[in-house]
Amino acid sequence: MRRLLALLVLLVLPLAGAHAQGDPPGVKGLFLLTDYPSQTVRAGEVTTIRVKVNNAGLVPEPLALSLQGVPAGWKADILGGGQPVAAVMAGVNQDVTVQIRVEVPKDAKPGSQNLVLNARGQIGQQASLPLTLTVGTETPAKLSLKSRLPSLRGTPRSAFEYTLTVGNDSGKDLTVALSAQGPANFQSTFTEGFGSNEISSIPIEAGQTKDIKLKVTPPRDVKAGDYPVLVKVAAEGATAEMRVTLQVSGQGKLALSTKDGRLSGEAEIGKASTYTLILNNDGTAPVEEVEMSGTVPANWKVEFNPKTIPSIAPNDKKEVQVAVTPADKAIAGDYVASFRANGRGEQASADFRITVTTSTLWGIVGVGVIAVALLVLLGAVARFGRR
Template sequence: PAKLKLTTNFPALRGTATTAFKYRVSVTNDSGRDATINFSADAPKNFQVSFTEAYGSQQITSIPIEAGKSKDVEASLTIPRETQAGDYKLTLHAKTEATSAELPVSLTIVGQPRVALSGEGGRLSGEAYASRSSQLTIVLRNDGSEAARDIELSATAPEGWKSEFDPKQLPQLAAGATQNVKVTLTPSDRAIAGDYQTTMRASAAGGLSESANFRITVLTSTLWGAVGIAIIAIALLVVVFAVARFGRR
């Protein structure tokens, strides 16, 4: 009877939900006749398995293999980004009209943090006055499946601006958790009224980094406006008084 054999050197793979998983499988037609081999797979829900010839890129569902010969194929696995950490089992199938073979393989998904930054209420804007401190709140969120660790916050602001974070560092942020962070911005005393961009950034262990751009509108201080008006008014009064006093002479 015709026989099929499936073998692989690496039946157990490990990675995060964004890893590109590939099983290299040797398919042997151990029989006395040529055959067309059809491929399929049993996989967890929402896992997608596709087959290609080794070193090829075009997807296949079957390949011809001569009697007594072998060919290598790759089974590529695509999984949802939100897949939870854990162990998963799959079975690869090969089938001809006369016989079939199967190969159990496994997959271990390890957790992965995914940090996101946004403004309070989703706003990415704020207001400030030149040389005066103003506060805004940013929201740090971990949408991943593992805690983000050693998080440090920083800002890239226009020249002469100062920024402070409270807290500036977080030992960790659990998966699914959020953390409000107070940001104190002090524009330069030379800042004129208008819109400026400030980039808020969160960096974490493992090379993880996320940033968001905020539009900061610098306003004209009403206090300095009032002082200016008062100075002008005083100057006018002095002129009027001088004209009235010396004009009679």
């Protein structure tokens, strides 16, 4: 009894699996299926039609394929896996895909042609698929251009990158030229959607779309505001265009110098020398929380007044007094001090050459010592010279 039950299970399971994989229960037969049994073709071009050979619950067997009604001068081949085939074999509830490759002659006249694809087996299985191919006149090229984010915001130091979708809505492959026209001194470049190489055109197949990237770099000194860029695509007389916008916000720009532009001064050993620094904001937005700092030789002192500046408006300047005190044991000569201004998101620096000299009093003392030494020497010469 158990053996009989096991045999029944083995027989039922394949049938249940076959219904689950393919066609609905109760549907049996041989079918030839295509998405578009009637379509338009063009003279001088090649058209490929995909056809599925469907075996719904039948015993598999080789099926001979043939085409009827091919017009004179036309060429039609049945391909499977990229090679010409004459027969197919589909398993139970399985599909086999073939392609009908039709070459339409250049002198083909407008009108409809009816072709029939036949599949026939040796034990009576057969199916037919009527196909209507209409030779139409060539439609003019048509392009489309879209962007999900046509407006971006950033600073003068930002690189504005737009993702654009270019569509070829015509019936033939096109090479599409790309161009962008922006304000003066704005730099624009195109790259492929997933590439880094700059391009000026891109090939797009008929009925397909491609993503490209437009990168726009504004000049560093651009003022805050909205700046439009006209993007245009063209191919064989067809054009499409759209505008993208750069919303440029202000950007501060610090510069550190002196009143006369000279970055040098003098100082005495052990004494504080004060210099006046000029801090400019040459940008288009305020610079907030500016703090002064400096680097001087070992054992020197540096102090700033003021040490911090709350804000510097665009095209404004602030004076900063810096006091530098050389070390007591410093040697006369030239030294370099570095002064820095650090604001929120901005900074500036300048190197200042300081020539260190000794005190005038020490110079007088030195001269006196030398004079006394000379008098002692002359007295000794005069005294011992008489002997």
